[in-house]
Amino acid sequence: MRGIGHPLVGICLGIVLTLTGITAQAMNPSDLQPSDDATPVLTLMDGGETRELSLQEIEQLDLYETELEHYEGLTGVFTGVRLGAFIEEYGLGDARRLRFIAADDYTIFLEPDHVRERGFLLVTRFDGRPLRRNQLGPLLLVVPDEAEAVLAGEVSPTDWIWSIIEIRAQ
Ligand SMILES: Nc1nc2c(c(=O)[nH]1)N[C@H]1C(S)=C(S)[C@@H](COP(=O)(O)O)O[C@H]1N2
Numbered sequence: 001m002r003g004i005g006h007p008l009v010g011i012c013l014g015i016v017l018t019l020t021g022i023t024a025q026a027m028n029p030s031d032l033q034p035s036d037d038a039t040p041v042l043t044l045m046d047g048g049e050t051r052e053l054s055l056q057e058i059e060q061l062d063l064y065e066t067e068l069e070h071y072e073g074l075t076g077v078f079t080g081v082r083l084g085a086f087i088e089e090y091g092l093g094d095a096r097r098l099r100f101i102a103a104d105d106y107t108i109f110l111e112p113d114h115v116r117e118r119g120f121l122l123v124t125r126f127d128g129r130p131l132r133r134n135q136l137g138p139l140l141l142v143v144p145d146e147a148e149a150v151l152a153g154e155v156s157p158t159d160w161i162w163s164i165i166e167i168r169a170q
């Protein structure tokens with residue numbers, strides 16, 4: 001009995017490790033406490049209205065984390081809020097398109113429906129700490145489901161904009 005017990009344990013462990021490896025790219029609820037930093041980091045423009053948001057405000061939404069290797073060289077745990085939840089919270093879900101603007105003027109456009117479909121994480125932390133500008137901060141987008149394909153060079157991460165400082169509803 002013991003003789004077959006060991007290989008079985010090994011096989012089960014193998015399956016569990018494989019599953020863990022696959023789900024490591026998924027988003028899981030995070031235990032981190034929301035930031036208390038009220039410094040503005042993001043400008044929201046919607047019609048004529050402009051609003052400044054801090055990490056404290058953004059992190060009031062449910063926090064999720066994902067462990068991944070980012071092609072810009074950061075490997076670890078990325079924590080943030082779901083972009084889909086963010087756009088609903090701030091009334092951007094009806095916009096025709098959303099324009100994201102980075103500190104280096106790089107810009108992308110996303111339609112709210114695509115945001116809902118693709119599982120973007122609006123990242124506020126790397127390994128538990130806020131991201132500095134030279135670490136792709138203050139905010140960046142990742143799509144955990146696409147992480148492996150991006151690393152393998154199968155998918156171009158054009159929507160993985162980093163150093164986001166402004167979002168405009170257009
Ligand atoms: N802020 C910012 N984010 C960005 C970019 C950029 O130039 N600035 N380039 C985008 C593009 S086009 C790609 S393919 C990936 C990788 O960019 P890189 O190859 O210039 O590192 O990051 C995306 N995110």
Ligand SMILES: [Mo]
Pocket residue numbers: 156157158
């Ligand atoms: Mo690119």
